[in-house]
Amino acid sequence: MATQSKAHLDAQYGKLTSIAEEAGVSLSTVSKVVHRRRDVSPSTRDRIEELLSRHGYVRPWDREATTARQVVAVFRDLSGPYTLEVVRGIVEAAGLMGVNVVTGTTSARPIAHWLKESVALGALGLIVVISMLTEEDQRHIVEDKLPVVLVDPLSTPSLEIPCIGVTNWSGAKDAVHHLLELGHTRIGMIAGRSHSPAGSARLHGYRAALEEAGIAFDPAIVRSTDFDYDEARHAAVHVLRLPDRPTALFAASDSQAMGVLEAARQCGLSVPQDLAVMSFDDSLVAAMACPPLSAVRQPFEELGHEATRILLQLAQGRPPASMRIELATQLMLRSSTAPPRAAS
Incomplete structure (x- = not known):
């Protein structure tokens, strides 16, 4: 993330948004094609691939073959003991799955920014921990089918967004x-x-x-x-x-x-x-x-593992068995x- 300027990320997101509008599909469909998922019809895939090429969009992993897959994990802050334990759980679990973690907070940048940045980075999805989602954020996630997993949200989320907590x-x-x-x-x-x-x-x-x-x-x-x-x-x-x-x-x-x-x-x-x-x-x-x-x-380690596992499952177009998961205390x-x- 340090090597990519905000202007570049905005430009990448803008390209994907323009491609979705031009193709007459959702941003999530464009994201599926970018990540080469199979749950898109051949004709739609060909149309989007042509637009990606025309707009000069380069997949992050094609730009640098050694770049590992990544997810974005966003927290309200990184100061409390709970937050630090969950960060550790997510990073360790992601490492075992061959995935890098980009971390951020909502103290200076709202969730809407991180949803946009996740797409621009070519990330597999977003894990949101102990944060407040607006109705607009939730609508954006649900309508565009963005891969997002919530951990202990500060407000009751839509039933269509996976949520992990404890008993x-x-x-x-x-x-x-x-x-x-x-x-x-x-x-x-x-x-x-x-x-x-x-x-x-x-x-x-x-x-x-x-x-x-x-x-x-x-x-x-x-x-x-x-x-x-x-x-x-x-x-x-x-x-x-x-x-x-x-x-x-x-x-x-x-x-x-x-x-x-x-x-x-x-x-x-x-x-x-x-x-x-x-x-x-x-x-x-x-x-x-x-x-x-x-x-x-x-169970912090298990929280991190479940959040990462479900996010990768969503990124592959497979919904979780349950949208509400409670781990035992x-x-x-x-x-x-x-x-x-x-x-x-």
């Missing part, structure tokens, strides 16, 4: 059950935003576990934030300074859990003696925290959780 609801429920089994009855949560499918599912799993235990939901000890350290720290300080503070807090992500640990320190509370802390993610920072975090483990118990003092 957020049951994983959260298992986490709260563990705290209940330790003897905690006053359990708060630093939840994700309600518009996030993953954040919403984890909150509902938390509430389901309390309901099964006959414990009333108390909104005073539940705060919603982004999956962010600073926001979670501020929210946790507020909750921990309540007169009837919780004896345990369940954080919806490792970043939030790290914020909870710092909030406990600021409030003069010891973890786990004064406050049990449970997390969700189990990225590398969970085991390195002080104390090490009990957490719901997401696992409870990892460490020293951040213990019975409340009264139950010791």
Whole structure:
């Protein structure tokens, strides 16, 4: 990507768009011919090949025979522990499949830009991780049949776009059950935003576990934030300074859990003696925290492998067996959780 200027990428995309219009076909049909897929009629293929030649379009892999196939993976940012784990999973899985990964973020460039860039680069498709897609983005993906796979999107996507996540609801429920089994009855949560499918599912799993235990939901000890350290720290300080503070807090992500640990320190509370802390993610920072975090483990390597596998399948014109895939989570118990003092 460093060797191709933005002007060149725009020109390549413009050529493909013009060819699609001139041939009277969709951009996705042109993309199929570019990638030499077989699910295009001979007459349409010949017409598009002639236009590709006339417009001077050169396939990236024809330009440099040693260039490997590539996919584009786009993230909201590259700063959080979850993001870094998913990047690693995608890159490692792609490497095993002989595919290079171009990474980018939506912090400065919107999804619409990356959809365009993916086509201009001649990439096999796009993996979008923890990002918000507009209705226009989704319409573009569906109508042009662009190979796109979503991982933990921040908004509910169209059912026609493949989406991969984990068992957020049951994983959260298992986490709260563990705290209940330790003897905690006053359990708060630093939840994700309600518009996030993953954040919403984890909150509902938390509430389901309390309901099964006959414990009333108390909104005073539940705060919603982004999956962010600073926001979670501020929210946790507020909750921990309540007169009837919780004896345990369940954080919806490792970043939030790290914020909870710092909030406990600021409030003069010891973890786990004064406050049990449970997390969700189990990225590398969970085991390195002080104390090490009990957490719901997401299978990051498998997430990356599935996202890459399904994207390559889409690029070959084969739809996945299911448009919604949930991978199983696992409870990892460490020293951040213990019975409340009264139950010791």
